[in-house]
Amino acid sequence: MIVDGSSSEHMSAFKKYSKVDPIGSKLGMYAEKYMYSDPNSSMIKQGMLLEHIIKQYLYAKGLYDCVPAKNGKRYVDLDDMLSFLEDELNEINPRMYSFCNDIRQNRNRAVHEFYDDDNAPVHSLPILESLYRHILDYFEKNRNY
Numbered sequence: 001m002i003v004d005g006s007s008s009e010h011m012s013a014f015k016k017y018s019k020v021d022p023i024g025s026k027l028g029m030y031a032e033k034y035m036y037s038d039p040n041s042s043m044i045k046q047g048m049l050l051e052h053i054i055k056q057y058l059y060a061k062g063l064y065d066c067v068p069a070k071n072g073k074r075y076v077d078l079d080d081m082l083s084f085l086e087d088e089l090n091e092i093n094p095r096m097y098s099f100c101n102d103i104r105q106n107r108n109r110a111v112h113e114f115y116d117d118d119n120a121p122v123h124s125l126p127i128l129e130s131l132y133r134h135i136l137d138y139f140e141k142n143r144n145y
Contacts, residue, residue, distance in 0.1 A: 042121035047107020
C-alpha cells in the first residue's frame with residue numbers, strides 16, 4: 001500500500017529493472033512519487049514512461065521503422081506507435097490499447113493545460129506498471145535490451 005507516495009509494491013517493481021532500464025525505472029518511480037501530491041506531474045511522467053517503453057519495444061523487435069506517421073506528420077509519435085501495436089497490446093490484456101491511449105491523452109492534457117484529476121494517475125499507474133513489467137520481461141527472455 002502506498003503511504004504518502006513513498007513506497008509500494010509498484011515502487012519495487014520499477015526498482016526491479018533499475019539496472020537494466022535506468023531511464024524507465026526512474027520515470028516510473030517519479031510517476032509514483034507524485035501520484036498523490038501532483039497528479040499533473042505524475043501523468044507527464046507516466047506518458048514519458050509509456051513512450052519510452054513502447055519505443056524500446058519497437059526497436060527491439062526491429063519494427064520502429066515500419067510505423068507509419070499518420071495525418072501527414074513528419075515524425076512518428078506515441079499515437080502512431082500505439083496504433084501500430086494495437087493488436088499486440090490487446091493480446092497482453094484485451095483493453096491494454098485503450099488504457100495506453102488514456103495515458104497518452106492524460107499526458108497530453110497535463111502538458112498543455114493544468115491537469116488536476118486526482119484519480120487518473122492512481123488508476124493508470126498499476127496498468128502502466130503491468131505493461132512495463134511485461135515488456136521488460138520480454139527483453140529479458142529475448143536478451144534484446
